[in-house]
Amino acid sequence: MRNIVLFGPPGAGKGTQSVLLVDHFGFVHLSTGDIFRANIKGGTELGKLAKSFLDSGQLVPDDVTIQILEDTANGHPEAKGFIFDGFPRTKAQAEALDRFLESKGQSITAMLALEVEEEELRQRLSKRAETSGRVDDADPLVIQKRIDVYNAETAPVAEHYKGQNKYQGIAGMGTIEDIFGRLSSALEGGV
């Protein structure tokens, strides 16, 4: 069983690559962003709580996020391995994920970190706004807020995995196929 953290700033291509990785390697994809958006759409209590955070580019509080991640993972006892996309986004989430997996006799195999320049991220997110319908893609100020939150709170999560010798940087520029090729090589190379 391999459990992968797919890491990178907003717009790095985590969602796009996750779809390909699921198809090719049979992981279960767990995206906290997708979970929150589905709850907002469905009008659940969680959705009501999460909406203002998503719309303004802030993080949903750790306790709420960790609980929903664990509940969703527990709903997939058949999983041969998970891709965690958009989680962990804080050090507290990374520590909680370690404890959660450890309680099941498992662990994170690797963090694959998509590396993309900031200017490219801004362009990709504005472009995605034309089709995604996402409030947080449509406003340049919210995009900037997400990048700032990433740099302040999420980028340090890489240190957590570097300390465990699990960090692997992947060039996130180029075509979708190029990037998928790099991720696949990392996974086939024994990650």
Ligand code: ADP
């Ligand atoms: P992106 O990486 O493109 O910004 P995501 O779909 O991963 O988008 O996340 C969208 C939003 O959902 C975030 O800006 C944040 O408000 C919320 N969110 C997603 N994952 C987390 C998390 N692990 N912790 C806190 N908030 C989260």
